[in-house]
Amino acid sequence: MATAPFAVFVAATLIILAVFVAVARSSRDNRAVDYTRVNRLRLQFFVALSVVLLLFLLLTIRRLPYPVEAHTPDRVVNAVGKQYAWSLTDSPGPGGVETPTLATWDRDFSPTVNVAAGTTVEFRVTTLDVNHGFSLYAPDGHLVTQTQAMPGYMNRLRVTFDQSGTYTVLCLEFCGMSHHRMRAVVEVR
Numbered sequence: 001m002a003t004a005p006f007a008v009f010v011a012a013t014l015i016i017l018a019v020f021v022a023v024a025r026s027s028r029d030n031r032a033v034d035y036t037r038v039n040r041l042r043l044q045f046f047v048a049l050s051v052v053l054l055l056f057l058l059l060t061i062r063r064l065p066y067p068v069e070a071h072t073p074d075r076v077v078n079a080v081g082k083q084y085a086w087s088l089t090d091s092p093g094p095g096g097v098e099t100p101t102l103a104t105w106d107r108d109f110s111p112t113v114n115v116a117a118g119t120t121v122e123f124r125v126t127t128l129d130v131n132h133g134f135s136l137y138a139p140d141g142h143l144v145t146q147t148q149a150m151p152g153y154m155n156r157l158r159v160t161f162d163q164s165g166t167y168t169v170l171c172l173e174f175c176g177m178s179h180h181r182m183r184a185v186v187e188v189r
Contacts, residue, residue, distance in 0.1 A: 073122035073158055077113050079169070079184075081149045082128040083176050086169050086184035088113040111184045117164045121186075123157040125149045133172025136186065139165030146172055161188040 080087045087109045115121055125134045127149040135146035136159060144167070147155045161167070171182040 071120075074119035075115060075121045077115075077121055077123050077186075079123045079125045079134055079149070080128065081126070081132040081134065081171070081182070083130065084171075084178040084182040085109070086111060086134075086171075086182060088169070088184050088186065112187060113185075114187045114189065115161055117161055117188050120158055120160045123147075123159065125155045125157060126153060127151050130175050131173050132175055132182070133170075135170050135172040137168045137170060138163065139167065148173070161186075164188050 076090070078087075078089050078091065080089075089110045090113075123134065123136075125147055129151060131151075132149040133146055134149045134155075134157070136144045138144050145157060145159055147157045149155065165188055167186040167188060169184040169186065171179055175182065
């Protein structure tokens with residue numbers, strides 16, 4: 001399956017190269033341009049490109065990441081970031097996800113959240129200060145999913161935890177000198 005995108009890339013590259021060579025060769029000679037023929041060729045190219053793009057749309061639209069029958073998540077976890085920490089809480093988090101504040105950070109801060117295996121969790125991700133990358137790593141160290149944490153905006157990220165273990169949340173957006181220390185934990189049991 002992984003070879004199909006590579007094959008499409010190689011085929012597209014060869015077609016682009018062939019068109020480039022053909023145009024370069026045709027421009028050597030000074031000759032009159034038949035604009036009727038050129039416009040017809042442009043229209044044919046536009047129609048062909050439209051058909052190809054429509055075909056790709058029809059082949060890939062059924063693989064959208066969210067099912068049509070969207071359901072309410074089993075659990076909502078509010079992920080609020082600030083340099084250099086993540087807070088994962090069931091409550092709106094430090095100051096609330098909609099209007100987070102630094103004043104309530106110490107009271108509401110929690111770097112760990114416990115989740116039951118097999119549940120769908122919606123992470124509501126935001127930040128108090130600068131952009132952060134909210135990335136979730138499986139117990140074996142592989143990246144499961146990620147989204148941006150932005151001040152004044154909330155991203156929603158749904159994850160179904162099928163495997164038990166300790167999932168690590170790291171920042172994927174360089175946010176300062178202690179960026180590497182910005183981590184949290186999702187315990188799945």
